[in-house]
Amino acid sequence: MTEQLNAFKMAQAQFDHVAELLNLAPQARAMLRQPTREFKFQIPVRKDDGSVEVFYGYRVQHSDVRGPSKGGIRFHPSETLDTVRALAMWMTWKCAVADIPLGGGKGGVAVDASTLSETEKEHLCRGWIDQIYRNIGPRRDVPAPDVGTNPQMMGWMMDEYSKLVGEYTPGVITGKPVGGGGSLGRTEATGYGVVFAIREAMKHLGIDSSKSVAAIQGFGNVAQYAAIGFIEKLGGKVACVSYWDREDRTPYTISHPDGIDPKYLKTITDIYGTIDKEKAEEQGYVIEDSGAWITKDVDVLIPAALEGQVNKDSVQKISDRVKILAEGANGPTTLEADAVLKEKGIFVIPDFLCNAGGVTVSYFEGVQNDMNFYWSEEEVLNKLDEKMSKAFKDVLDMSKEEDVYMRDAAYMVAIAKVVKAMELRGWL
Ligand code: GLU
Numbered sequence: 118m119t120e121q122l123n124a125f126k127m128a129q130a131q132f133d134h135v136a137e138l139l140n141l142a143p144q145a146r147a148m149l150r151q152p153t154r155e156f157k158f159q160i161p162v163r164k165d166d167g168s169v170e171v172f173y174g175y176r177v178q179h180s181d182v183r184g185p186s187k188g189g190i191r192f193h194p195s196e197t198l199d200t201v202r203a204l205a206m207w208m209t210w211k212c213a214v215a216d217i218p219l220g221g222g223k224g225g226v227a228v229d230a231s232t233l234s235e236t237e238k239e240h241l242c243r244g245w246i247d248q249i250y251r252n253i254g255p256r257r258d259v260p261a262p263d264v265g266t267n268p269q270m271m272g273w274m275m276d277e278y279s280k281l282v283g284e285y286t287p288g289v290i291t292g293k294p295v296g297g298g299g300s301l302g303r304t305e306a307t308g309y310g311v312v313f314a315i316r317e318a319m320k321h322l323g324i325d326s327s328k329s330v331a332a333i334q335g336f337g338n339v340a341q342y343a344a345i346g347f348i349e350k351l352g353g354k355v356a357c358v359s360y361w362d363r364e365d366r367t368p369y370t371i372s373h374p375d376g377i378d379p380k381y382l383k384t385i386t387d388i389y390g391t392i393d394k395e396k397a398e399e400q401g402y403v404i405e406d407s408g409a410w411i412t413k414d415v416d417v418l419i420p421a422a423l424e425g426q427v428n429k430d431s432v433q434k435i436s437d438r439v440k441i442l443a444e445g446a447n448g449p450t451t452l453e454a455d456a457v458l459k460e461k462g463i464f465v466i467p468d469f470l471c472n473a474g475g476v477t478v479s480y481f482e483g484v485q486n487d488m489n490f491y492w493s494e495e496e497v498l499n500k501l502d503e504k505m506s507k508a509f510k511d512v513l514d515m516s517k518e519e520d521v522y523m524r525d526a527a528y529m530v531a532i533a534k535v536v537k538a539m540e541l542r543g544w545l
Contacts, residue, residue: 122425124203135528160244179205179221186222189263196225210531211469217480246277255288262292288486291479300482302497308342310474313505327352332413335422336360344379363391368407421445429453444468467524
């Protein structure tokens with residue numbers, strides 16, 4: 118049995134712990150432990166058979182003190198207001214730690230998008246914008262993709278917003294397709310950012326990346342580019358990834374004795390992340406149960422799926438060889454598991470530092486939209502590397518100076534920046 122996870126309670130507990138360490142003023146705590154604004158709305162969608170189905174959508178704006186709220190929209194069957202609140206709060210810390218002038222927000226729809234046709238998905242995306250367009254915008258709140266949403270959906274949403282406000286407004290949303298206002302490098306950004314953070318952690322710990330092996334949970338956008346980057350940029354091997362099988366409605370781990378080839382696996386993965394088992398097995402891949410990824414004898418574990426995956430049960434199965442836990446997902450580690458990681462001496466690259474690459478390139482996308490001038494992929498990825506390396510250094514320095522765990526150090530860096538902006542705006 119895994120512990121019951123309420124992501125928002127977990128996010129608040131992490132915040133409270135560091136607020137205490139920082140002796141934060143009560144007014145600042147009150148403003149930051151709850152979202153600034155939240156919206157819940159109905160989205161009626163006309164289905165292909167002519168019927169209408171009503172979905173529930175959310176947008177939570179946790180903070181806009183450092184700039185417009187920023188964060189993705191998640192389409193997931195078990196999406197709740199509390200998950201969105203937690204994710205919105207983590208976005209505030211993420212943008213602060215990455216030192217980009219944006220706040221934190223998150224949105225969602227409770228839906229299994231794999232049950233919808235392309236047209237129905239488009240109606241749902243446009244319907245989400247129809248309900249919230251008055252409360253978002255390039256200077257208010259800028260959504261982006263997350264679990265279950267993709268660049269095409271961002272393209273539809275940008276189009277709907279532009280029609281409603283009567284002018285082309287690419288900066289209302291990021292993660293758009295390249296050629297439709299998107300930035301080169303945005304698709305790879307989160308996964309590559311994870312890899313840049315791992316590279317810096319390895320330098321700090323004196324680990325030779327070319328001899329290292331990683332195990333990854335997930336095979337969505339973040340996991341795919343984390344795997345490709347780990348092999349191509351660090352020269353390491355990836356033992357396994359995991360994926361959700363749409364037909365069996367079960368997750369699996371997929372490994373290969375020589376290390377997986379993520380580029381090949383991508384070619385046999387459908388848009389919902391299901392890998393073609395038969396084709397993989399023909400190539401020597403082995404299908405294992407979903408929990409197998411965390412038990413692997415590797416140097417680096419990269420949870421890059423959903424919240425709560427490193428929990429009080431699974432954390433016990435981590436091999437003694439593991440040196441680094443790089444959190445590609447948001448909130449993958451529960452509070453109880455965190456305590457065990459500390460005891461085991463595993464170096465944690467906390468989520469809102471580790472996966473900040475996505476929102477960093479989203480910020481670059483917004484800047485390019487504002488200028489109406491677009492950079493090369495090389496320029497984007499170099500700027501991303503600079504930002505990730507600097508953010509990693511800031512957090513590592515803080516953890517050394519204050520002699521605290523990396524997660525607490527990341528919170529300290531982030532909260533200090535947010536509180537400073539509150540002071541400068543005269544809120545405190
Ligand atoms: N959904 C991504 C995240 O959790 C990206 C957010 C963005 O680009 O705004 O960081």
